[in-house]
Amino acid sequence: MSDTSTESIAEAPFYPMPRAAGCPFAPAPEVREIATAGPISRVRTWEDKEYWLVTGFDEARELFPNPDVHLDNLHPEFPHTNASMKGLAALSPRTMFNSEGAEHARFRRMLAKPFTPKRLETMRPLIQQHVDDRIDAMLAGGNSADLVKSLALPVPSGVICELLGVPYEDHAFFQHHTEVGFDSNTSQEEAMQNTLQLLDYLNKLIEIKTESPAEDMISDMAEHVRAGDLQPWEASLQAVGFLAAGHETTANMIGLSVIALLEQPEQLALIRDTDDPKLLINAVDELVRYMSIPHIGLRRVAVADIEIAGETIRAGDGIIFDLGAANWNPEVFPDPERIDVTRENAAQNLSFGAGRHNCIGIQLARIELAITLQTLFRRIPGLRVTASYDEIDFKEEAMVYGIHRLPVEW
Numbered sequence: 001m002s003d004t005s006t007e008s009i010a011e012a013p014f015y016p017m018p019r020a021a022g023c024p025f026a027p028a029p030e031v032r033e034i035a036t037a038g039p040i041s042r043v044r045t046w047e048d049k050e051y052w053l054v055t056g057f058d059e060a061r062e063l064f065p066n067p068d069v070h071l072d073n074l075h076p077e078f079p080h081t082n083a084s085m086k087g088l089a090a091l092s093p094r095t096m097f098n099s100e101g102a103e104h105a106r107f108r109r110m111l112a113k114p115f116t117p118k119r120l121e122t123m124r125p126l127i128q129q130h131v132d133d134r135i136d137a138m139l140a141g142g143n144s145a146d147l148v149k150s151l152a153l154p155v156p157s158g159v160i161c162e163l164l165g166v167p168y169e170d171h172a173f174f175q176h177h178t179e180v181g182f183d184s185n186t187s188q189e190e191a192m193q194n195t196l197q198l199l200d201y202l203n204k205l206i207e208i209k210t211e212s213p214a215e216d217m218i219s220d221m222a223e224h225v226r227a228g229d230l231q232p233w234e235a236s237l238q239a240v241g242f243l244a245a246g247h248e249t250t251a252n253m254i255g256l257s258v259i260a261l262l263e264q265p266e267q268l269a270l271i272r273d274t275d276d277p278k279l280l281i282n283a284v285d286e287l288v289r290y291m292s293i294p295h296i297g298l299r300r301v302a303v304a305d306i307e308i309a310g311e312t313i314r315a316g317d318g319i320i321f322d323l324g325a326a327n328w329n330p331e332v333f334p335d336p337e338r339i340d341v342t343r344e345n346a347a348q349n350l351s352f353g354a355g356r357h358n359c360i361g362i363q364l365a366r367i368e369l370a371i372t373l374q375t376l377f378r379r380i381p382g383l384r385v386t387a388s389y390d391e392i393d394f395k396e397e398a399m400v401y402g403i404h405r406l407p408v409e410w
């Protein structure tokens with residue numbers, strides 16, 4: 001186990017570090033400095049405990065798939081993001097989100113069916129329809145809107161609702177509770193109540209789908225519960241995870257990408273004008289690299305000693321991966337502060353994680369972002385943001401970076 005003496009606690013910098021004011025897309029300057037000094041280092045977190053911080057791209061690529069690096073949030077040395085997450089973890093059973101080995105592979109196999117690239121390709125017309133409907137409504141409503149409320153949130157929310165079989169008319173309920181759940185300032189008590197309400201909602205939906213199954217993921221989960229492959233709590237927790245991860249992440253990416261691209265008209269034009277689906281997906285990967293929206297570190301714990309970059313990570317040491325530092329590593333991504341939608345290795349970015357827990361929704365998110373951004377810039381060519389950075393409420397404190405609102409005109 002690591003040295004947690006008072007002296008070393010005083011020396012290690014506090015993590016996470018804030019992004020720079022006036023530069024809302026760049027990783028925290030302090031974390032970039034740490035990355036320049038070396039690929040792994042020590043940081044201190046809210047619990048006054050020291051953990052490893054991995055800022056190196058190659059080291060992250062090596063460690064994520066290592067079978068001795070576990071996403072085990074029940075381990076006593078797991079580096080929780082805050083007290084609420086720690087409290088919730090203590091009450092959670094094992095699911096896909098905190099299991100390893102054969103157990104994780106079993107959960108993932110059970111839930112991966114709708115996310116094969118082939119299946120997702122068939123969803124393009126449906127996603128296009130969601131986007132067109134939202135833009136029709138924006139145009140019919142005048143010449144200004146809140147882009148988050150009118151497009152960025154409804155598109156991924158509508159799509160994940162269809163996949164899961166969640167009624168879209170409940171969107172205000174689940175969007176609100178997801179935002180509260182991702183907010184690092186949410187108190188432990190509030191986080192508990194919040195999660196219980198979401199669990200209760202999805203639990204009831206699973207019961208409904210047990211009685212009247214349909215062609216959707218919740219019905220599949222209900223069938224697994226009926227067959228005894230999933231416990232009811234495992235099913236509802238995983239459904240909460242899919243519902244939350246399936247809309248909040250992509251919504252934040254849409255909002256941030258619109259701001260960034262409106263400032264880079266030549267990059268925007270490449271996205272708007274291309275008929276090459278590969279370039280469009282590459283552009284999305286580049287934006288995902290640039291923003292690094294999971295911006296307070298992916299968390300793991302070592303279960304055996306690991307030698308890396310001249311250091312020994314001991315069994316029982318907590319590890320935090322800072323994606324922003326790795327995604328802005330100039331040796332891997334030259335001129336990282338520049339959005340280059342033609343960047344050849346954009347797909348190597350780490351914003352979707354890596355290894356066995358990597359994002360199951362990666363292809364869905366890519367397609368949603370590609371269709372939404374291209375359609376928006378084609379259909380509303382005069383789009384402009386009407387707020388300065390100072391006036392935009394960036395989600396600095398949230399586990400997933402993004403924006404709350406985005407006033408636009410055309």
Ligand code: HEM
Binds near residue numbers: 249294361364365
């Ligand atoms: C731009 C959008 C998205 C980003 C940046 C993103 C990012 C991530 C990251 C970084 C992880 C790994 C977490 C870790 O290793 O600790 C992850 C896992 C996951 N994501 Fe996404 N995600 C996005 C969209 C989606 C969508 C649309 C879904 C919808 C279904 C989804 C579902 C999941 C699930 C279920 C996992 C857990 C996988 C596992 O533990 O095996 N994500 N995501």
